[in-house]
Amino acid sequence: MTEKEAKQKLDRMKAVLEPHKHVAIVTHNNPDPDAMAAAFGLQLLFKHSFGLESTVFYGGLIGRAENRAMVSLLKLNMENMQEIDYRRYKAVALVDTQPAAGNNQLPSKIIPDIVVDHHKPVRARTKKVPFHDVRTDYGASSTIVLEYIIAAGIGLPKNIATALFYGIKTDTYDLGREFIRADIEAYKYLVDRVDRNKLWRIEKPLHRHGYFKQMYNALLGVEMYDDLLVTVIPEMEYPDLAAEVADWMYGMKGIKWVLVIGTCGGKIYLSVRTRDGKRDAGRLIRTVVGGHGLAGGHGKIAGGIIHHEPMDAVSSASEFDRLKTRFYATLKPGENVRPVRLIHTK
């Protein structure tokens, strides 16, 4: 986006928000670094460009050790979605997610005033939003927000710069995949503005004991067939563990597709990673989840969620089998799939 375009969009954003006093900035559930960074970037923008107060709200849990370190070290003060009073917050900005995307807790009767996102697909409801900026080619929502901040000529506090930098870094895997030129420009702009010590402490956080137990269970559950890998983690401590494990398993030699299935609080979470250039991870996961839940994602990274209450051991085991079968059948049609375990226990 050119600076001129950014300035025009800023004017439109301002016109949409101007009648309001307080803006609720809403991220997706279990917000990742990009969602949090983009949210706080918008808060800075609203304050310094439009003189508007805002509060950042999130749903779900912040579980990943890196993300918790990011919140505390960068002092990202967020409130839970349950606390949101829509009489006070007449304006809503949705970030790193879209209306009806299924991964945020904005009630369907509320049409947000602003949507900033980079996820496919662009939802039909998004087009009804007065100001929507969904750039599906961008690697991170943080990049989009930084372009606005630069165009508005706002000085970047170190904490926000560090957050945005880390948001871009994580969403693009260090500019390794799912990025465009704009993400590189944003990265370069930020690299000299970050707090290096804090960034290091975020990237190398200390983990709780339970984390290692869960990683052990994730390894025990690994089954592989050809270049496909699947694992199931029952009772995850937090939902984004599925994505964390998927990233980890993705580092296994000879593996082209990873599916991690995990349960948390009566829901099943799925996370897919692929290095297959021909197939889309988002489409694959929509096929696997089917009508049972919601799914979305980028080309090589995707996630899904299935509401599956009540879930006893038997019903969840049969649901895991159904998901695995669809995963194998979609990627290896007509083959007699016989997965083998990575770790054999006696």
Ligand SMILES: [Mn+2]
């Ligand atoms: Mn993102």
